[in-house]
Amino acid sequence: MFRPLELFIGLRYTRAKRRNHFISFISLVSMAGIALGVTALIVVISVMNGFDNELRSRILGMVSHATIEGVRDSVKDWESALAKAEKNPHVLGAAPYIEREAMLQGQRVAGGLVRGILPGEEPKVAEIHNKMKSGKLTDLFPGGFGIVLGRELAYKLGVDVGEQVVVYAPEIRATPVGAVPRLKRFTVVGVFEIGMEEYDSGLAIVHMDDARRLYQTDGPDGIRLKLDDMFRAFTVARELAAELGGLYRVRDWMQGHANFFRAIAMEKRVMFMILSLIVAVAAFNLVSTLVMLVTDKQADIAILRTLGASPGTIMGVFMVQGVVVGVIGIAIGTLLGVVLALNLEAIVKFIETKTGLVFLSPDVYYISDLPSDMQWSDVGLIALLGFVFSLLATLYPAWRAARTEPAAALRYE
Known part of the structure; x- marks a missing residue:
């Protein structure tokens, strides 16, 4: 089966056990951070959609x-x-x-x-x-x-x-x-x-x-x-x-309710932007991971260059590694976010039953449940956003790897 050289080497590096365990640890942290950010973003946006729909239905129950x-x-x-x-x-x-x-x-x-x-x-x-x-x-x-x-x-x-x-x-x-x-x-x-x-x-x-x-x-x-x-x-x-x-x-x-719904829409956009920063910070942790990996693989890069690999090929190898880590984190985060968003009300009621805490007291709030309305368009947008951040995070380390001079890298090997 045909596979591009960049993809083959990049996946091989991703699966290989690293001599520097700290790099592996940073990779796992980056992956976990992306997963956590994507999960939080999906759940929060679903809750905002739920409140929007609940308020809209209550208002339209009285207003034609x-x-x-x-x-x-x-x-x-x-x-x-x-x-x-x-x-x-x-x-x-x-x-x-x-x-x-x-x-x-x-x-x-x-x-x-x-x-x-x-x-x-x-x-x-x-x-x-x-x-x-x-x-x-x-x-x-x-x-x-x-x-x-x-x-x-x-x-x-x-x-x-x-x-x-x-x-x-x-x-x-x-x-x-x-x-x-x-x-x-x-x-x-x-x-x-x-x-x-x-x-x-x-x-x-x-x-x-x-x-x-x-x-x-x-x-x-x-x-x-x-x-x-x-x-x-x-x-x-x-x-x-x-x-x-x-x-x-x-x-x-x-x-009659333009300002009210405009405020909800604005709050949803602001929450999306704030939580997107969590995904961005987690994704840009890949920069430090890949920079250390590039330093660790200087000899391998030099050998590949002497065998005829172009700077673009070397750049592609490390971009594949960063994207793979990001995609795994996005996939885990998306799965967790969807499961939580679809079962949020049941989870909240279970926590309230076990702990005795009441998140939204009916004596204080008109909406005493925590509504959730997960929309697949939002999930797709969040996953795409995480992928773009992960891709951007790989550009600098990959560019730095492509600039490696074979003679300088092999001088002390």
Whole structure:
């Protein structure tokens, strides 16, 4: 079988027992460092992906992919608008809504958003029906004046299912006794928990007809959309707004949380760069290993040169050695990183069970598990990055070996 001379000699040097055991030790340290850096990078990036997906799913459980709102008035002919929206091939579901600010009073007082929905249509665009801790969305019906509260909001108000809450609309109505705020008494029929403080402590759900009566509107504020591709939300919503005609404002899920997701993306990039330095430092340990190896193999290099080996061949021999050490370290690190990333939650729970330590206490953190989402594209990028660092680390020692003068090297042999 044909093998290039550089590859043959380089692999032979890699397998051979070295006279200088310190060189072998440094090689093992370099290999272990690369493996450790690659493992850490895969696990950390997988955890960052897991948190990103977890937060994204929780936010999108309450926020639709896109929203079409009336600029000046409510959407009066909303049934027709809803039918047009559902005909779009990218729209998986559409539902009308009313959303206004309000003051809520139970045992205590708290402010929040009141969202009026149609319980039969809401599951098409949101996951709140799957997040109910008590009660269900179908307990909301027209004229029943029931209300579903976030868990933290119910706690702040000091109420539970079956108790009553007074909702004050931020509007004044004239009466014979003077101007008084518009208010209505609602009965708590359910409690939900999303796992996001923004919604659990500041959102109340009522039937859309009850919200319309409270706020004296003649229709919903807009239509919420769920799409087959959430990253095309703004484009699809804008097309629908143009098709519906009139004055509409279009918002997508990113606009309301752009800074939040931008911060997560920035943190992920920074963590990737910092941990890449660990891989780089480990890879550049190969420089010292190969420099000592070049010094140790001066006589062999001189003999190869006298037999006709070119400087490029000598350079290739030592590059093969460095790359082989790097590839072995990358392979071990990739294997360990993939195994850890795929089983991270089980490993963390096992450690918590055995030690009694709690990494993410549910009393403190909304996300009490350590989510992990390993993506093969990230694994491939990390392995490629480690390979590039290993290859760069071999250039100087290999170049130094290629400059060896045969006569000078064999003078004292």
